[in-house]
Amino acid sequence: xxxxxxxxxxxxxxxxxxxxxxxxxxxxxxxxxxxxxxxxxxxxxxxxxxxxxxxxxxxxxxxxxxxxxxxxxxxxxxxxxxxxxxxxxxxxxxxxxxxxxxxxxxxxxxxxxxxxxxxxxxxxxxxxxxxxxxxxxxxxxxxxxxxxxxxxxxxxxxxxxxxxxxxxxxxxxxxxxxxxxxxxxxxxxxxxxxxxxxxxxxxxxxxxxxxxxxxxxxxxxxxxxxxxxxxxxxxxxxxxxxxxxxxxxxxxxxxxxxxxxxxxxxxxxxxxxxxxxxxxxxxxxxxxxxxxxxxxxxxxxxxxxxxxxxxxxxxxxxxxxxxxxxxxxxxxxxxxxxxxxxxxxxxxxxxxxxxxxxxxxxxxxxxxxxxxxxxxxxxxxxx
Amino acid sequence: xxxxxxxxxxxxxxxxxxxxxxxxxxxxxxxxxxxxxxxxxxxxxxxxxxxxxxxxxxxxxxxxxxxxxxxxxxxxxxxxxxxxxxxxxxxxxxxxxxxxxxxxxxxxxxxxxxxxxxxxxxxxxxxxxxxxxxxxxxxxxxxxxxxxxxxxxxxxxxxxxxxxxxxxxxxxxxxxxxxxxxxxxxxxxxxxxxxxxxxxxxxxxxxxxxxxxxxxxxxxxxxxxxxxxxxxxxxxxxxxxxxxxxxxxxxxxxxxxxxxxxxxxxxxxxxxxxxxxxxxxxxxxxxxxxxxxxxxxxxxxxxxxxxxxxxxxxxxxxxxxxxxxxxxxxxxxxxxxxxxxxxxxxxxxxxxxxxxxxxxxxxxxxxxxxxxxxxxxxxxxxxxxxxxxxxxxxxxxxxxxxxxxxxxxxxxxxxxxxxxxxxxxxxxxxxxxxxxxxxxxxxxxxxxxxxxxxxxxxxxxxxxxxxxxxxxxxxxxxxxxxxxxxxxxxxxxxxxxxxxxxxxxxxxxxxxxxxxxxxxxxxxxxxxxxxxxxxxxxxxxxxxxxxxxxxxxxxxxxxxxxxxxxxxxxxxxxxxxxxxxxxxxxxxxxxxxxxxxxxxxxxxx
Numbered sequence: 007x008x009x010x011x012x013x014x015x016x017x018x019x020x021x022x023x024x025x026x027x028x029x030x031x032x033x034x035x036x037x038x039x040x041x042x043x044x045x046x047x048x049x050x051x052x053x054x055x056x057x058x059x060x061x062x063x064x065x066x067x068x069x070x071x072x073x074x075x076x077x078x079x080x081x082x083x084x085x086x087x088x089x090x091x092x093x094x095x096x097x098x099x100x101x102x103x104x105x106x107x108x109x110x111x112x113x114x115x116x117x118x119x120x121x122x123x124x125x126x127x128x129x130x131x132x133x134x135x136x137x138x139x140x141x142x143x144x145x146x147x148x149x150x151x152x153x154x155x156x157x158x159x160x161x162x163x164x165x166x167x168x169x170x171x172x173x174x175x176x177x178x179x180x181x182x183x184x185x186x187x188x189x190x191x192x193x194x195x196x197x198x199x200x201x202x203x204x205x206x207x208x209x210x211x212x213x214x215x216x217x218x219x220x221x222x223x224x225x226x227x228x229x230x231x232x233x234x235x236x237x238x239x240x241x242x243x244x245x246x247x248x249x250x251x252x253x254x255x256x257x258x259x260x261x262x263x264x265x266x267x268x269x270x271x272x273x274x275x276x277x278x279x280x281x282x283x284x285x286x287x288x289x290x291x292x293x294x295x296x297x298x299x300x301x302x303x304x305x306x307x308x309x310x311x312x313x314x315x316x317x318x319x320x321x322x323x324x325x326x327x328x329x330x331x332x333x334x335x336x337x338x339x340x341x342x343x344x345x346x347x348x349x350x351x352x353x354x355x356x357x358x359x360x361x362x363x364x365x366x367x368x369x370x371x372x373x374x375x376x377x378x379x380x381x382x383x384x385x386x387x388x389x
Numbered sequence: 390x391x392x393x394x395x396x397x398x399x400x401x402x403x404x405x406x407x408x409x410x411x412x413x414x415x416x417x418x419x420x421x422x423x424x425x426x427x428x429x430x431x432x433x434x435x436x437x438x439x440x441x442x443x444x445x446x447x448x449x450x451x452x453x454x455x456x457x458x459x460x461x462x463x464x465x466x467x468x469x470x471x472x473x474x475x476x477x478x479x480x481x482x483x484x485x486x487x488x489x490x491x492x493x494x495x496x497x498x499x500x501x502x503x504x505x506x507x508x509x510x511x512x513x514x515x516x517x518x519x520x521x522x523x524x525x526x527x528x529x530x531x532x533x534x535x536x537x538x539x540x541x542x543x544x545x546x547x548x549x550x551x552x553x554x555x556x557x558x559x560x561x562x563x564x565x566x567x568x569x570x571x572x573x574x575x576x577x578x579x580x581x582x583x584x585x586x587x588x589x590x591x592x593x594x595x596x597x598x599x600x601x602x603x604x605x606x607x608x609x610x611x612x613x614x615x616x617x618x619x620x621x622x623x624x625x626x627x628x629x630x631x632x633x634x635x636x637x638x639x640x641x642x643x644x645x646x647x648x649x650x651x652x653x654x655x656x657x658x659x660x661x662x663x664x665x666x667x668x669x670x671x672x673x674x675x676x677x678x679x680x681x682x683x684x685x686x687x688x689x690x691x692x693x694x695x696x697x698x699x700x701x702x703x704x705x706x707x708x709x710x711x712x713x714x715x716x717x718x719x720x721x722x723x724x725x726x727x728x729x730x731x732x733x734x735x736x737x738x739x740x741x742x743x744x745x746x747x748x749x750x751x752x753x754x755x756x757x758x759x760x761x762x763x764x765x766x767x768x769x770x771x772x773x774x775x776x777x778x779x780x781x782x783x784x785x786x787x788x789x790x791x792x793x794x795x796x797x798x799x800x801x802x803x804x805x806x807x808x809x810x811x812x813x814x815x816x817x818x819x820x821x822x823x824x825x826x827x828x829x830x831x832x833x834x835x836x837x838x839x840x841x842x843x844x845x846x847x848x849x850x851x852x853x854x855x856x857x858x859x860x861x862x863x864x865x866x867x868x869x870x871x872x873x874x875x876x877x878x879x880x881x882x883x884x885x886x887x888x889x890x891x892x893x894x895x896x897x898x899x900x901x902x903x904x905x906x907x908x909x910x911x912x913x914x915x916x917x918x919x920x921x922x923x924x925x926x927x928x929x930x931x932x933x934x935x936x937x938x939x940x941x942x943x944x945x946x947x948x949x950x951x952x953x954x955x956x957x958x959x960x961x962x963x964x965x966x967x968x969x970x971x972x973x974x975x976x977x978x979x980x981x982x983x984x985x986x987x988x989x990x991x992x993x994x
Binding site: 012197242243264274314350351370377378379384387388 | 919920921942943944945946947948949952953954955956958959961962963965966969970977
């Protein structure tokens with residue numbers, strides 16, 4: 007049963023041109039109403055999942071740093087009451103590094119948040135403008151310093167492989183990022199997602215994506231520099247000192263159960279997938295009418311679960327243990343993985359195999375989608 | 390019965406588009422074979438393809454009653470012969486059934502290569518040839534120059550050539566008068582044993598196999614027990630008649646007459662062109678000379694684009710074969726293209742026609758592999774096998790090269806007729822295709838060049854190249870001139886070091902490198918990038934003659950994947966897997982079927 011809880015806060019002050027997450031811009035949010043609704047959703051999920059103590063909580067969004075600290079405190083108090091907290095629980099909140107939000111950090115820490123993930127995105131003023139961010143470069147650095155004062159654990163995000171970005175420019179920016187000494191970094195290559203403003207810009211020729219070769223070179227550089235700084239990748243885009251990995255995100259990647267509440271949150275519990283209404287108004291209505299925000303609960307077959315665990319697990323540097331998956335899903339290993347293909351890619355140095363554990367090598371990480379299509383057995387996908 | 394002196398059997402020789410079918414239509418109309426209402430343009434070309442391409446595939450005949458100016462009524466049998474060399478044998482059988490021919494030449498275009506080939510065949514059959522200069526009402530018509538061409542190039546007296554415009558109905562009666570006056574009547578003894586030549590046969594869904602015959606001696610009657618002297622089978626004649634062009638049943642066909650019979654025959658294959666028909670009782674002793682088994686010259690693989698259509702293809706080919714015994718087929722399986730057939734054809738046009746009929750009449754999407762010819766390979770003696778000679782129809786069956794003593798390949802004599810501004814480019818093309826020039830003559834702004842060429846260079850894409858470099862003005866015709874030794878090798882195409890069966894070919898050593906490079910370059914553009922780099926090589930035995938490399942993909946990853954939403958990643962994977970299912974695997978490389986189709990497509994540069 008889940009030891010991880012995800013809470014989604016769907017509101018932002020503005021929509022960023024690259025973001026395709028479930029975020030909405032609304033004037034006059036009724037915080038009392040939202041607090042009650044989230045508490046209701048939380049209680050419903052606790053009832054459905056049982057009582058094992060929570061090991062991690064993650065406030066994502068949207069922009070959860072826009073939540074009043076009291077709301078965060080109320081949710082945490084209720085979660086503790088419902089499930090109990092395991093010792094050393096990791097409680098992460100995503101935060102935007104504006105001065106307004108940084109002013110709340112102290113109170114959020116008092117409410118129980120012990121880890122923040124800051125959406126710094128870039129250290130360059132022009133780039134921040136291009137990315138449509140609300141904060142300036144200086145504000146970002148100040149917020150980082152404030153966070154480092156108040157929270158035990160701090161991570162921040164950068165977006166790279168931007169149009170026209172050179173190796174030299176990224177070397178410089180990433181070098182500076184590493185110099186701040188955080189234990190964790192999320193370094194995402196810019197991808198243009200359907201439905202975003204960047205997708206429109208691209209279509210109309212106002213935006214040119216960085217070439218495949220250049221992006222691949224930047225990725226390789228990123229691996230080198232972070233490893234040298236002691237923050238090797240443990241997932242395609244996530245870097246940490248050993249032991250400082252995001253425990254919550256590892257839950258997804260290791261395909262363990264997680265509860266998800268709030269608009270658009272996904273959950274996995276006991277072989278079922280839960281999806282909640284995405285649009286804030288619809289989610290609220292569902293809470294009022296049904297006492298929960300769930301739009302769909304679907305049983306996943308063993309094959310589908312096996313496929314999901316491979317999709318997620320191979321993103322990790324540690325890879326997956328095929329014997330464990332085989333036992334967990336009662337499927338023979340060769341029903342999950344194409345053995346011939348595995349041999350081919352092992353030979354090519356894109357996959358490593360130690361007994362029953364397989365992992366994509368660092369050379370294979372930037373090719374993972376293609377590699378998955380090769381490795382994951384057709385039986386799982388047709389399922 | 391009709392008095393022999395009142396019968397005239399003749400054919401029409403013309404280049405495509407010179408108005409053969411229109412003229413035939415006018416002759417039918419003039420003699421009242423059909424009312425105006427029944428008249429459909431180009432009555433004699435039955436098949437859609439014939440009508441569209443303006444070519445005749447099967448021989449057709451029509452009987453006209455014409456009351457001439459001398460007051461007598463003549464029976465005129467007009468035989469429409471296949472106009473293409475691929476059907477040279479069928480043409481020769483049709484011509485053998487006639488005593489004369491109308492040579493139709495377009496007044497604006499003049500004499501063309503194809504006209505020449507057919508007219509020479511007609512002359513070989515001792516035909517009386519009546520020149521007709523058609524389309525004289527075209528603004529660009531130059532009948533006097535064409536008259537001179539007929540005399541200079543063909544060597545016929547054209548002083549009495551009939552001037553016509555079949556389209557406008559000018560000169561039609563003059564043509565009929567010329568037929569009566571100039572073409573000799575047939576000869577033959579009514580009281581001799583029956584001898585009839587099987588001119589053509591086809592399958593009719595209502596009548597079964599219909600046989601077109603020319604009676605040489607004796608009488609062919611309904612109820613007779615007849616025998617095919619070459620085929621050896623016996624049949625009961627249940628219908629005798631002629632086409633006007635509507636079917637008219639007759640009590641009998643006498644000597645000199647052309648008509649049809651049916652005899653409860655189910656397959657065209659039993660009624661082979663060139664066979665001699667006689668009676669079972671009191672029949673002729675000796676068959677007519679000139680019978681030949683149909684010989685497939687060009688081969689290619691036919692595969693359904695959708696593997697699920699294989700059964701439909703098998704059925705459709707079977708049905709086509711009912712009506713055309715001259716193509717052969719056997720099942721073939723290719724790792725790249727799945728199950729299909731290796732089919733043999735009389736020539737390239739024949740191949741195209743069959744392919745087109747399958748596509749059109751049977752609604753099949755087909756992949757046609759590059760056409761190849763038949764090689765004769767002389768093998769040396771080996772430990773377990775004597776020295777022997779084999780015929781190779783499919784590069785996939787290429788024997789162990791160490792046992793090959795010599796290889797012979799078919800050659801043709803090509804006659805090309807072109808406005809002389811394109812001559813330079815055409816000579817270069819022929820030269821590039823290993824051609825040997827044997828003759829070159831000029832007649833007023835036009836050149837006629839003859840080349841000996843290996844057929845395998847012609848089947849590759851010669852037609853298309855010729856058409857494109859001459860902007861469609863050059864005409865081309867060929868005849869086979871037998872086998873010659875050639876320095877031929879099998880070239881394999883290797884994708885990631887694995888040979889791709891569907892792409893291997895037999896080529897002359899001298900052009901192997903160029904051909905191989907071309908194929909490698911093409912595949913480089915057609916095969917998508919993979920997670921590893923892919924060498925594409927053309928190799929003769931162990932020796933690589935051309936090479937290209939598809940570089941490895943460098944980035945294909947979803948950068949951000951958290952928040953527990955796996956939906957999009959799953960959809961992506963499903964899409965990728967679905968795409969792969971449509972591909973064929975070679976050396977761990979997934980090759981989309983479109984790539985094969987594009988790589989095999991004939992004649993694209």
